[in-house]
Every structure is written in structure tokens, then in C-alpha cells.
Amino acid sequence: MKEKEQTLLEALQQAVIQGDVGKTDHLAKAAIEQGVDPLLALEEGLGKGIRMVGDAFGKEELFLPELIIAADALKAGTSILAAELKKRGVERKKIGTVVIGTASGDIHDIGKTIVATMLTANGFEVYDLGVDVSPEMFVAAVQQHNANIVGISSLLTTSMINQPEVIKALIEANLRNQVKVIVGGGPLSAEWAEQIGADGYGVNAAEAVEKARALLSFDV
């Protein structure tokens, strides 16, 4: 059994590394059928796989196109295992829940998608709201997913000025104390984040993850 379990965990890691959504989905189901602890499959299978991808990305051995599909595979496997945990009434430790989107007036998708991917790869539960996201949509998503991080992206200065509107809407909905707000994007800076009352600014995807981690541990 132990040996079989180990083989399955390694297969899950490989499926994530290869970014194979179908295979990850299949293996996650197989793990449950074969009686592998879903928490173990999450941590030592999917989780270890994505950490290996993250390391290789940091060393410039793997690149964004591989990272993105690895995160897709991770998502597929995670949804199956998380549902099983919920069914069993097991509480899963989460680093944090993020809702992320590009501010209204801006349809630039890629930078925000990369940040979402990196957050996912680092164990955050991420709800990507897409582009041209209104303050109301941010608020609704925070309520729906009980998020503790809001990520707002802007590539254009014309949408950057809409970022404080999201913060204002969070305050009006009495949610500001529940969430940390992180902003990012080409024309932004740490000064801007401070000026609009955000909690953090990430210069790139890796730093966004660092900031998210730091902001939440400060909470604990």
C-alpha cells in the first residue's frame, strides 16, 4: 500500500509539472478511489509538484508558459480533492483566499493572470474575476468567497484612478477590515499604494506572493 501510495503521489507531482489537466484530474480521482488521504494527495502530490515548478521557474529552468499550465493542472486536481475533504467534513488549512481582477476601464489580462497563477502555485485559493472589474463586483466576490486578500491590477493610468473606488466600496460594505488590498501594474509604485490606502504593492508576481504572505501572517 505504502509503495502504491508513493507511486501515485509521484504521478500527481509529474502531472502538475507537465501541466496535464486531464491526467491530474484522473489521478486525483484515482487517489480517492484507492484510499489515499486527500490531504496527503494535496500536500505531497499536487503541492510538492507545484513547489518544484516554482523552484524551477525561480532558477530559470522553466518559464511562464509552463508555470501557467502547471497552475491549471493544480487547480483541476485541487477542486476534486477539496470537494472530497468537504464531504468528509475535514477542515483544510489555507494560506489565504484571494479575489483578483483588473480595475474597471482596463482590459489588460496577462499581468493579472500571471499574479493569480503565482498565488495559486503558492497555495492561495484564488478567484480571478477577469478584466474591467467594477468595485461592486470586487465587493460581491469578497462576500461570496469570504476572501481575505483583494488584488487590483492596472496597466493604464486611466484605470489606475479607479483603484481607490474599490477600496471605497470595500469600506462602504464594511469589509475593509476583513481584507488586505494589494495593487500592481506597470505605472504603479509603492507610493501610489500608500496614497490610495492600499496595504501593499507588488512590483512583480513573485513579490505579490511575498506581500500577500507577509500581510496575512501579520494578521495572525
Added chain:
Amino acid sequence: MALQGCYCAKPVELLTQETMETIHTRSLEILEETGVVFQWEPALKVLKGAGCHVDFEKQLVKFPRDVVGEALKSCPSTFRVKARDPKYDLEFARNRVYFSTQAAPFMYDLDNGVRRSATIKDIDEIITIQDALEYIHAPFVSVIILSDKPMELTMEWLLAEQIRHTTKSCIGAGFFFAAKWSIEMARAAGIELLGVGTCSPPLTYPADQCDGYMRYAETGWNIMINSGVSSGATGPATLAGTLLLQNAELLAGLILVQVVRPGIGFIYGTESMPMDMRHGHEAIGIEQYMIGAATAQMARFYNIPSFTYASFTGGKLPTDQQVGYEKAMASLLLAQSGVSYIVGGGGIDDEACYSIEQLVIDNEMYGMVARYLEGIKVDEETLAADLIKKVGPIPGNYLREAHTRKLWKQEQYLPTLSYRKSYEEWLKEGSKDVAARAKERAKEILRTHQVPPLPEEVDREIAKILEAAEKEKVKK
């Protein structure tokens, strides 16, 4: 298989066919009516034997047109130079481009950034780094004044260290009558040399250069000669006049070499540039690069390879923007012009200084130029029409596509020194400029790069040849 270097599919053309034909016919006039001085009796003798009109007292040679035509006919368009490692053999061919390095009397100290003379240890380090760098296809001689060796033996020592510390192709110079000993060392190592030398404009070939050309030619090794006209001082102030004068000079050198050994390779080169009349200094800059480009075109007119001493800069430090823009313009233009052998890597400060940082930076710049020469590949897969239809408008994107994973790397040259991250990250990583990053890279190469050592008996043989050369050449 020889080293492929780069391939310039469509060379830039600065001259019309008519202009090149005019330069050729007016050169024939100059060679026939005015002639060229060879300050070396053996050269005068072989040229006389080939049918030239020689005035031995004036050392002046006048060339009948049929002698010129005969020599041009015997020049091959493709030939090979054998390196220690056959994968670094050079094979000169039409439109093939190799990047090389620069020669300079001083070096820029890697640790304290002071200009100084070099020692054998510096030379060994420079050659080791040249050996490691991907886009340095064919290292040239490097620092030409050694503070710990007799001046008359500099060329022999530089070659000995090249043979010892690189498996890439090696250079045989003629200065200080070094050819005799250079040939012996190369033979001991089982390699061939690319003979190199200059003429001294206007219309004069010095003795030691002639000796070098004749010895390398007798050995059957290929030779590159450059003319270094200083426009306005040792040649006409005009670019056209400069091209004409250097063409007459180079044809004279080509004839000498072909008379000694018909059929060996001749590489048609230039070091010409204007004089800056404001202070009498060499005017390194755009005109020099244009002369280099036109020189490559003239060489193609004769269907022979070309070389330029022209990827130069007047900027004094590897941190100076002048170095960057001048070398970038020169390298791109010269490669676009299909120059066969581009001298310049590592050079700064006119032709005066060699910098290891700059060599590492130039390697990266040559990598970018090499990417440019590869051009834009167009086929059904690279056009990606079906993919564009499939992905559609936003929120579609291409990061998830197998097409991206498969092709992005082959489309891009990935620089290792150029900084492409944000200002904040740059601050966090120590606010280093490219020269600082190049210095780190150079130190890392010196720590890690291993050049296969010569067989012990070859190394001993080279040491013996150096001793014999010293005995004969250096007055105690």
C-alpha cells in the same frame, strides 16, 4: 564540420555595381602607373619573377594588368583554417560572418578599472574568457604590450598562450618578424594559423609584414591583410578616395600572396578611418563603420572574404554610453554588410585598451546581432493563423498554448547581462550597471571554465621554440 558563425542573407549595399567597377579600374591605373613600395627584397624578387616592373633601389613595384587579373583568378572564395578543436575550424565562405576580438596596447584592470600594461597572466585570463564566450567565434591577438616579456617576442608569446589556452582558431602575426617562430609553434600543436598583417598607407608594405605574408603563404596558410588609411592624412579625405586607395593597396598584397602560393585564401580587410582635423586624433565613428561595410562589398565584388578592424569606439570606459552606441552601430552595420571576420570584441578607448568586461558585454551584443541575422522565420506554424483564430479576443491569451511553449525560445535571443526587470528589482539587486554584471560574469568564467590542456610534449615543444626565438631575437 566547421564553425557556422552567422549567415548574412542579404548584405547591405552602400556602393553601386558601377562604382565598384570604377574603383577596380582606377586601382589598376594606380597599380600600373604609380606602383606600391615593398620594403623587403625577397618580396621584390618574387614580384619581379611574376612579371611586375620592379625598381629595386626605390623598392617600388608596378603591376601590369594581366598580373592583377591572374592573381584575382587564383583567389579562392571558400577556404578553411584548422583549429585545435575541429568544431572551431573556420570556413570562410560568401556571406558567412564570424565575430572576433580586438588588439590593443593596454588593458583595463578588471578589479580597479585602471588602464595599465598587461602580463602573461592577464593574457591567459583574456584567452580563457574568449574561449568560453559563445559568440567570440575566432579570437584575435589581445593585448600587444607585455610588461613581463621582451617587446620583440610579444607576438610569439601571444600565440603560445593562445595555443595553450583556447581550442578556437589562432592568429599568426607578422610584427617583429614573428612569422618564423609562429609557424613552428603552430606546427608543433598540429593547427593552422590565420596569417594577419597590415600595409602602411599610402602604398607601402613594411619589411616585417612582407616577411610574415611570404612565410605564411609558403606554408600554405591563409592570410588576411588590412589597409589602415587615415582619411585626410595618409589617404584622400573622402570616403570614396579612401576606398580606392585601400583597394589598390589590398590588390598589391593579394598579388604578393598569390604569387608566392597561388590558390591560398586571401581576406580583404580594412582599418581605415578619417582623421579628426580638430586635434589630429583618429575619428572612430560612423564613417569608419561605413568604410567597413563598403570594404565587405568590395570583397564580395572580387568574390573573396573580408575583414574589418572596425567594431571600435572612442569611449574610454565600459560604463560610458559612447562605447555602447558606437559598438552597437558598428557591430550591427558590419554584420548586416556581411563582413566575414569582425575584429573588435573587448576593445575600448580607440584601439588603445582591452577590457574583459567589455568583451563579455560585446559577446552579448554579438548574440543579439546573430539573432538579427537569423531573420524572421515564416511558415504555416510560425504565422499561427489557426491559433489566432482559436484564441480570439480578450480574455483569450497565448500563455497556455502549446505553440507558445514550443516556439518562444527559438524566436528569442535570451540576454544574460541586459537587465529586463523593474526599477525596484534593480535597486534590490544592488543597482548594478551592465559593466558590473559583466565583471561578475567574467569572474565566474575564470572560476569555472576549463580549457583542455595541451599534451605535455606539445607544451614542452612550444617552450623550447620560445627559448630559441629569444636566443635569436633578443639582444642581451
